[in-house]
Amino acid sequence: MRFAMAIDLDRCIGCRTCAVICKDFNAQPQGIWWNRVFTSGTPEYDVAVKVDDQLRMEFVPISCQHCTNAPCQTVCPTQATYTDPDTGTVLVDYDRCIGCRMCASACPYGVRQFNWGAPAKMAGLGGTELEYGYPEPYHDGEHLVYAPHRPEGVMEKCTFCAQYTSQGKEPVCCRSCPGNARIFGDMDDPSSPIRAYLKDKEPFFLGEEYHTEPNIYYLAAHKVTQVNQVPASADGKEA
Amino acid sequence: MEKSTRFIGYAGCALLVLGLIGWALQLTGGLLAGSGMTNIFLWGLMIAMFAFMVGFGAGAQIVASAIFLTGREELMGLARTASAIGLACVGAAGIAILADLGAIRNILFMLTGLNFNSPLAWDMMAMTAFVILSVVQLVMIARNSSQVKIWATLAGACAVVLQIIEGLLFSLQSVHAWWATPIMPIDFLAVAVVSGSALVLFIACMKGTDSTGLAWLARLCAIAVAVHLVLALADLGLVALEGSPVSDGVLAAIGGQLPLYVAELILPAAGMIILFATMRSPKGTPKMIASALIVVGILAHRLMLLYPAYNAPSLYLTLSGTDSVTGPYPISTGRYLDWDTTFALGTNYMPAPVEWLAALLPIGVAIVGTFVILWAMKKISSTATR
Numbered sequence: 001m002r003f004a005m006a007i008d009l010d011r012c013i014g015c016r017t018c019a020v021i022c023k024d025f026n027a028q029p030q031g032i033w034w035n036r037v038f039t040s041g042t043p044e045y046d047v048a049v050k051v052d053d054q055l056r057m058e059f060v061p062i063s064c065q066h067c068t069n070a071p072c073q074t075v076c077p078t079q080a081t082y083t084d085p086d087t088g089t090v091l092v093d094y095d096r097c098i099g100c101r102m103c104a105s106a107c108p109y110g111v112r113q114f115n116w117g118a119p120a121k122m123a124g125l126g127g128t129e130l131e132y133g134y135p136e137p138y139h140d141g142e143h144l145v146y147a148p149h150r151p152e153g154v155m156e157k158c159t160f161c162a163q164y165t166s167q168g169k170e171p172v173c174c175r176s177c178p179g180n181a182r183i184f185g186d187m188d189d190p191s192s193p194i195r196a197y198l199k200d201k202e203p204f205f206l207g208e209e210y211h212t213e214p215n216i217y218y219l220a221a222h223k224v225t226q227v228n229q230v231p232a233s234a235d236g237k238e239a
Numbered sequence: 240m241e242k243s244t245r246f247i248g249y250a251g252c253a254l255l256v257l258g259l260i261g262w263a264l265q266l267t268g269g270l271l272a273g274s275g276m277t278n279i280f281l282w283g284l285m286i287a288m289f290a291f292m293v294g295f296g297a298g299a300q301i302v303a304s305a306i307f308l309t310g311r312e313e314l315m316g317l318a319r320t321a322s323a324i325g326l327a328c329v330g331a332a333g334i335a336i337l338a339d340l341g342a343i344r345n346i347l348f349m350l351t352g353l354n355f356n357s358p359l360a361w362d363m364m365a366m367t368a369f370v371i372l373s374v375v376q377l378v379m380i381a382r383n384s385s386q387v388k389i390w391a392t393l394a395g396a397c398a399v400v401l402q403i404i405e406g407l408l409f410s411l412q413s414v415h416a417w418w419a420t421p422i423m424p425i426d427f428l429a430v431a432v433v434s435g436s437a438l439v440l441f442i443a444c445m446k447g448t449d450s451t452g453l454a455w456l457a458r459l460c461a462i463a464v465a466v467h468l469v470l471a472l473a474d475l476g477l478v479a480l481e482g483s484p485v486s487d488g489v490l491a492a493i494g495g496q497l498p499l500y501v502a503e504l505i506l507p508a509a510g511m512i513i514l515f516a517t518m519r520s521p522k523g524t525p526k527m528i529a530s531a532l533i534v535v536g537i538l539a540h541r542l543m544l545l546y547p548a549y550n551a552p553s554l555y556l557t558l559s560g561t562d563s564v565t566g567p568y569p570i571s572t573g574r575y576l577d578w579d580t581t582f583a584l585g586t587n588y589m590p591a592p593v594e595w596l597a598a599l600l601p602i603g604v605a606i607v608g609t610f611v612i613l614w615a616m617k618k619i620s621s622t623a624t625r
Contacts, residue, residue, distance in 0.1 A: 009559060031575035036582065040556045043569050043584050051561055058558055062568060071414070077359035096348045099341020101281045102359055108553045110570035114278055114341065117268075120576055145506040153341025172332035207554055211411060220559035 001214065002088035003160050004187040005124065005174070006194050007061055007205065009221040011181035014039065014046065018173035018182065022063070025161065025172040027133025027148040029119035034158040035063040035173060036109065048228075055228040058221050061181075063173070064111045064158035065214035066090045073104035080126030082157075084140055088215065089160045093143035097154040104155060108207040112157045138163035160184075173217060187215070212224040243445065251321065251606025257598025263337045265396035266595050273593035277586040278573035280549040284590040287541040288598045291434075292605060293366075293405055294427070294537065296328030297398035300373065302459070304395025307388055308491045313452040314443070320390070320609075321379055321439045323616065325398065326373040327608030331601035333366055338600055358408040372397050381619035402431045414506070415548040416485045417492075422474050429467040433507065434537050434599020436460035441530040444523030454518050459525055461514035464507045464533060471504065471540070486553040488551035488567065492585070503543050506536030550585035 014037055018133040022028070039057045041049035050062030070090045073081045080096035081103050083089070092103075104112035119171040121129040131148075138146035146163045151154065161171035168174070174182040194217075204215035265273055276283045303321035306314045327550035337343060337448025353360050413419045440456040471606070477494075478486045493500050510533035517525040552567030569582040580586075 012260060027603055031571075031573050032580070033571040033581070036569070036571060038569055038582075040558050041566055043566065049558070051558060056558060060568070062554075064325075071412075073356075075357050075412075077354055077357040077363070078345065079352045079354045083563065097342055098341075098345045098348065100336075100339070101341070101360060103356070104278065105281045106412050106414060110279070110554060110568070112278070115274065116274070116341075117574055120308060147384055151342065184439055202289070206556075212384070222560065 001086060001188045001189070003006075003165065004088075004185065004194055004215040004217060005066075005067070005171070006183040006217040006219060007180045008183070008197075009058060009060065010219065010221040010223045011038070011177075011179040012059045012061060012221075013181075014057075015178060017176050017178060018061055021172050021176040022158070024044065024144070025134050025164075027150075027152055028113075028156075030086060030122055030157065031120070032115070034113060034156070035061065037061045037223065050230055052095045053230050053232060055230055060204065060218075061173075062109060063216075064090060064238075065109055066158075066160065068213035068215065069106070069211060071106040071210070073211060075102045075106045076209065077102065077186065082143070084224075087160070087165070089162065090143045090157075091140060091159055092155055092157060093145060094147060094154045094156070095144045095152050098155050099153040099155065101155065110212040112155050114155050115150050115153055118152050118223045131144070134163045136163075144179050147215070161186075206227065247606060248610050251603050251610065253603070254599045255603025255607050258598070261596030261598070262595055262600055264364045265338075265590070265597055266343075268593070272477040274376060275418045275589045275591045275594065277583075277588075279570050279583060279586050280545070282545055282549070283540075283588060284594045284598045285335050285601075287538075287545060288334050288601050289339070290405065290544060291538055291541045292335060292601050293332035293401065294431045294434040294541075295327050295438055295605070296330075297369070298325075298431035298433065299327030299328060299438060300369075300398040301395050301432055302439045302456075304434045305459070307391040308395075311452065311455060313449050314455070317439055317443055317446070317448060317452070318391075319616070320375055320381060320442060320613065321435070322607050324393070324438065324605070325435075325611040326370065326377065326612055327354075328605045329366055329369055329373070329401070330608055331483075331605035334604050335598075335601040337372060338597055349531040357480055358404065361404045362401075362408055363400070365397070365404045369397045369401050371393065372452070377616055378619060379536065381616040382623045383620070398431070399428060402428045409522050409544065409548075414553045415551070416481070416483075417474075417489050417547040417551060418544075420474055420477055422470050422477070426467060426474070428468040429463055429470055429535060430540065432463040433467050433533060436463055437510070437530040437533040437537075441527055441534075444527045444530070447523065448533065450519070450521040453523065453526060457514045457518045457529075460530070460533065461511045461518070464511040464514075468504065468508060468511070473478070481597045484555045484567070485551065485553065489547045492547040492550040493543075495550065495587075496543065499539050499546070500543055503536055505537040506532045506539065508536075509537065527568045533565070540569055546588070552584050 007185045016037045017120045018099050019035040037059050039047050040060050048057040080093045133148050175182045183194050183197045185192035203219055205214045299321045303318040307319035350625045372394040378395045379387045379390045407425030409418040410423035436459045440460050478489050510529040513529035554568045567584050572580050572583050575581045603616050
């Protein structure tokens with residue numbers, strides 16, 4: 001079995017529901033984001049860029065790419081980062097991580113998140129603290145790969161929602177996406193939804209120059225949903 | 240014990256205590272919360288200090304081994320001190336790594352679950368091998384054994400391997416264009432010789448070593464600086480000529496720290512010129528000034544190892560259906576609570592006060608360690624002669 005995800009950029013509307021629900025269901029402490037969505041071409045969110053006198057806005061969600069040749073796993077000195085042999089998912093065992101941050105330093109995608117201090121809970125109204133996320137720790141065999149209350153000073157990242165996929169459910173970002181832009185499944189199973197979706201399509205991968213063999217398949221945006229001709233006098237930003 | 244030596248010993252103890260306080264503050268105040276690091280700028284002052292100290296350690300041992308192998312009688316006393324400094328500095332570098340860990344409580348997995356593919360594992364093994372060989376060598380020196388040359392050769396060879404592995408620790412991270420060059424491990428070796436020879440030269444000047452010995456050390460140091468500067472400029476040239484968005488990002492990050500980058504080049508270059516100009520002079524003061532300039536330049540070099548690597552984005556996207564590389568992709572800083580900044584392309588790293596304090600720990604360990612090792616050698620020596 002090899003878990004993978006397809007992300008169809010034609011379907012992504014940039015609502016960031018995936019990022020927020022990922023944070024919520026995975027009890028990510030304040031300041032930690034496993035999943036992020038930005039507009040290609042600008043460091044700001046929701047800003048268009050000018051291409052061939054047209055304004056274009058293309059959202060690209062990025063989280064852990066669950067690489068087959070994961071540099072984070074290679075450099076981890078204690079084998080805290082490992083690939084689950086049953087699913088091909090790259091996971092972090094919080095109980096083995098020494099917090100050296102070498103994995104984050106070696107990751108081309110900037111998706112690893114470190115707990116620099118005691119993980120802070122989300123602040124609610126009136127000085128309250130919010131409890132949220134899957135309520136129980138989840139162990140993959142002997143490895144602690146999810147805990148609602150994070151240990152201090154360890155690395156964390158997307159697990160493909162290991163606590164849910166182990167129950168046969170899809171990751172929450174897939175379940176919550178209003179545009180159905182994320183398709184999850186087993187790439188080794190010819191009848192899986194992801195295999196069916198990718199059939200006859202040409203996906204691309206992020207950071208191919210790093211030879212990480214990601215398991216997140218991106219499908220380029222082709223549809224023109226709105227034509228926005230830029231007036232010749234406008235000082236648009238070139239892509 | 241001379242007054243100046245005693246002062247250095249006391250200063251070492253004070254630095255050790257202050258450094259321990261800094262580390263304790265980092266541990267009790269929420270691990271690394273009191274730092275200026277982010278999920279973008281992942282390694283800070285302590286890792287720069289690690290690279291700085293391990294360079295001194297390996298370099299001092301390489302100089303000591305060279306003295307033993309070439310049989311330079313006038314420098315034999317210094318070789319003994321240099322060997323002790325070598326062990327103390329590598330030990331201090333190990334302490335720096337430990338002090339930089341977020342979850343030191345899990346450190347036993349470095350023994351029970353070591354990943355042999357990790358450069359950090361190679362590093363630990365090389366440091367352990369160095370410590371073992373160095374201790375044996377120091378015992379042989381203290382006992383005035385006829386096998387000193389053999390053990391000094393082995394310890395020197397291990398120091399060379401250690402530095403190459405330190406270089407690989409950085410250069411194998413292909414995600415950072417500033418590090419991912421084959422020059423990096425060779426330059427680590429050159430910097431070690433620069434650091435070790437500058438430190439030993441400084442001590443030789445303090446001790447009033449004769450002019451032949453000083454000239455030999457000054458020549459070694461000046462040549463090593465020349466080699467290092469050629470390699471450093473070659474590194475810069477490679478990045479400048481690449482012309483990719485990633486390399487442009489590296490150049491921009493260097494530009495953002497221009498005073499530091501200029502210091503890393505100018506200070507050792509000035510020291511090198513002074514050394515070449517005063518090589519045959521019996522006067523020690525110019526050589527001490529040159530050594531000090533070189534050491535400060537190397538510290539700037541170690542800090543500049545980090546800025547262009549971490550503040551140059553690695554992931555650039557292309558708009559669908561175009562060849563246009565549109566720009567880097569923001570990263571979550573992980574420091575929202577401190578700075579109200581959730582996502583950024585780079586963060587302006589400035590070590591926090593507690594980081595400066597904790598960074599004194601490895602320096603204190605190196606100084607106090609050297610004194611303890613020399614004292615132990617004296618004890619072994621006096622026992623052996625009884």
